[in-house]
Amino acid sequence: MIATYSRLPPDRTRNGTQAAIEAATDASALDHLRFCRWLPMVGLLDRWICFARGMAGRVAPARRSRPTILSVLHISAVLLLAAPDVASAQRRPPVRPPETAVQPALPPPATTTAPAAVAVARETVQADVSSRSVAVTSGFTGTELVVFGAVDNSQQPSAESLFYDIVIVVEGTPTRLVARKKSNPAGIWLNSASITFQSVPSYYAILSTRPLEEIADPILLRDNEIGFEHVRMTPISGWESGVTTGELEDFKGSVVRIKQRERLYVERPFGVVFIGRSLFRASVDLPANVPVGPLVARVHLFREGRLLHTFPARMQLRREGFEHFVHSFAFGQPMLYGMATVLLSLMAGLAATEIFRRRG
Secondary structure, three states, X not given: OHHHXXXXXXXXXXXXXXXXXXXXXXXXXXXXXXXXXOHHHHHHHHHHHHHXXXXXXXXXXXXXXXXXXXXXXXXXXHHHHHHHHHHHHHHOOOOOOOOOOOOOOOXXXXXXXOOOOOOOOOOEEEEEEOOOEEEEOOOOOOEEEEEEEEEEOOOOOOOOOOOOEEEEEEEOOEEEEEEEEEEXXXXXXXXXXXXXXXXXXXOEEEEEOOOHHHOOXXXXXXXXXXXXXXXXXXXXXOOXXXXXXXXHHHHHHHHHHHHHHOOOEEEEOOOEEEOOOOEEEEEEEEOOXXXXXXXXXXXXXXXXXEEEEEEEEEEEEEEOOHHHHHHHHHXXXXXXXXXXXXXXXXXXXXXXXHHHHHHO
16 A cells, blocks of 8 residues: 555645545544654655665675664654644544534414304393472472483394383382271271381382283282282281281272372383384373482393393482471471471461450
């Protein structure tokens, strides 16, 4: 191998070495080429050794038996020259191929699923009154109250379709009431029995889009205290003295009839009117003898016999002016009020006596 490279011209050997260096791509090939760069020097040594052999043959032919020693020196010199490069190649860490940047894994695309069915919004009712406060003075002769509202999320196609039913119940202040039954045992009318009811509405008005029996069943009306038959009347005394259930119902019916004559219990089957797909209104007549106090208007929304929603609207009947002063004085200072009324009566009597005495 060495003899083969030694026969090459120096320039050709140099060119071949440079071409090999340019074509190398890894660390082992480069180390091999670094070793090969000493080949020109090996060729020079080889020529020098041949020249030395020729001279030795001319001077001392007996020494031609020493080519082995010169070959050993030749190989040792080559190894000594290549040893530093080999040692540096062994100390050099192996060249690793460049690492390619690992692309982070992209998350899978989010999949959105459309809801199977869109839930239908629940219908509710909102309502209010035309006046939150009504003044009751000495000249009060009654007033008209307007209840209006709207159905939220209405599905009604038109106002005349009767898709919804509205029932408005206006209740006055709960009071205690005594119902007495009269009898004529001997041509004289006497009170034979009485029952005291508690929490009886002082005013009760029912307004609806159509008759109650066409809107819902009696059980649902009873549970919501809608209708004269289901007015809240709780007996607290008198019923324990042998009064039957039928007689108790007669007492309740009598109370309702008396209240109707006084225009305190009112029923208007077609008193509520829709003026659009969701808007409605109703007017309530408050008579002059309506008890003063808070009023509650409960607005019920029905559809196909089912109660969908209930909304309460509140108002207040207030005494004002001189009537408010007299009422507050009578209930706030009852003794002084009694003394003042007696004193006014005496003064009125003395004034009338003096006027008639002068005329006579």
